[in-house]
Amino acid sequence: MKIAIIGTRGIPNHYGGFEQFAEYLAKGLVERGHEITVYNSHSHPYQQPEWNGVKLVHCHDPEDKWGTAGQFIYDLNCIRHCRTQAYDIILQLGYTSSTVWGWLLPRKNCIITTNMDGLEWKRTKYSKPVRAFLKKAEYLGTVFSDYWISDSLGIQDYLSKEYNISSTYIPYGAFPFESPDPEMLAQYELTASGFNMLIARLEPENNVDTILEGVSKAATKLPFLVVGKHATHYGEYLKDKYKAFGNIRFVGGIYDINALNNLRYYSNLYFHGHSVGGTNPSLLEAMASQTLICAHKNEFNSTILEGDALYFSNSDEVKKVIDTAEKKMYLPYVSNNLDKIKNIYEWNNIIDQYENHFKHIYSTKS
Incomplete structure (x- = not known):
């Protein structure tokens, strides 16, 4: 399958959890024979067009100049590039600054599946207007996606009760560390x-x-x-x-x-x-x-x-x-x-679950 991953600042990880996840998932899927593209910020420290067999697309990201507003432009640029490609599946990680552009996703040509992340609108660091926007963005994530992934049973239950959608539970992973120095x-x-x-x-x-x-x-x-x-x-x-x-x-x-x-x-x-x-x-x-x-x-x-x-x-x-x-x-x-x-939670188990999810939704493609 030809799969794109959007919603991160890019790989290899130089930022946080979603980036670490995208790094492991993309590499694992390539090893399983799939063609994987990850979208990177143009300012990402790693500037090569490929990493461990994963194709990288660097899109303009003005976050360093515009702050949070720049994230919206970066996500827009990633989605616009996706529209020029022939992906089978787009995996969207989160919804904070991307789902406002959900109507631009190429849903007629490929399948969109979204990892709905956590309850971002509950984060106390945000003002009330921002939290209201994030709740709306969460809703848009349920509208402009064909399938959904929950990384915890609590999120899965919340999505079912709040939006009446059935999501696939796939947690994050980790590799056992047994070689201390x-x-x-x-x-x-x-x-x-x-x-x-x-x-x-x-x-x-x-x-x-x-x-x-x-x-x-x-x-x-x-x-x-x-x-x-x-x-x-x-x-x-x-x-x-x-x-x-x-x-x-x-x-x-x-x-x-x-x-x-x-x-x-x-x-x-x-x-x-x-x-x-x-x-x-x-x-x-x-x-x-x-x-x-x-x-x-x-x-x-x-x-x-x-x-x-x-x-x-x-x-x-x-x-x-x-x-x-x-x-x-x-x-x-x-x-x-x-x-x-x-x-x-071993990473290979988690990657297998994602691959099975992709195979299942790909089988529904007409």
């Missing part, structure tokens, strides 16, 4: 099990402030790594708020998956504060990295982790976990989560 800790001046950490975009709904407040209250003063781009308004706010706590280290974004896996593996506690959306890729990667997870208590996280994690709802609970919990006390949790990755 303790030498890489030296560059961060860390020791095995001698630090705690989080990895997230620094946004309110990821509960970074709640976690750091708990860190600041805790009697235990192990180094605490905050991994995520912090050159933002909210990132500056957090850095200023916690500048008096020398154990809190804002290290910026890290996109080397091996470095991330090693940091998670050797951490004492890994905090996952995401509270909006479906299955977050970083959660599955944490499980695959054999780290002890303390997650924000919500249905999206608990559906995946079940009883194999510690949970928090406020900063006092974060403080308690930091002061009382050690990884060696919860090794069955770590082992059980790794087994879930191997048996359910």
Whole structure:
């Protein structure tokens, strides 16, 4: 099949979850014999026309000059290019800035399937007008698509109740990490099990402030790594708020998956504060990295982790976990989560499910 993937800033990943997903999925589908094209921002660091057999199309992306508005133009440019091609299937990742152009998708000539992402309109970082727009964009994602994918059972249930549509449940994936390298800790001046950490975009709904407040209250003063781009308004706010706590280290974004896996593996506690959306890729990667997870208590996280994690709802609970919990006390949790990755969420299983989804919807093409 000839399949295009739109809705990301491009591959290889230099940004976030959807980009990491597109990287693994595209490469896996090429290895299975399909012709895959991924749309990249013109400013993506990787400028070659092909990556590991995946065709890349670079479209103009004025986000660096126009901010958020530039994302809409970039998505428009990607869709306009799609109209000039003969794809069998277009996989659209998310709806935030693309579904307003849904009426331009070449639906007469190919099949559109959309990964509906999380409940973006619930994100507290957005103003009420923006959240209203995102709710409308979500609706448009149900109108201008032929099929839908949910990355969590919670999202699948929501789409069924809210829009009366039947979506295919396919979660994200991860590769088991079982080859740790303790030498890489030296560059961060860390020791095995001698630090705690989080990895997230620094946004309110990821509960970074709640976690750091708990860190600041805790009697235990192990180094605490905050991994995520912090050159933002909210990132500056957090850095200023916690500048008096020398154990809190804002290290910026890290996109080397091996470095991330090693940091998670050797951490004492890994905090996952995401509270909006479906299955977050970083959660599955944490499980695959054999780290002890303390997650924000919500249905999206608990559906995946079940009883194999510690949970928090406020900063006092974060403080308690930091002061009382050690990884060696919860090794069955770590082992059980790794087994879930191997048996359910391993990337090859997920790619197989996507390929089966594509084969099914392609068989309906007249």
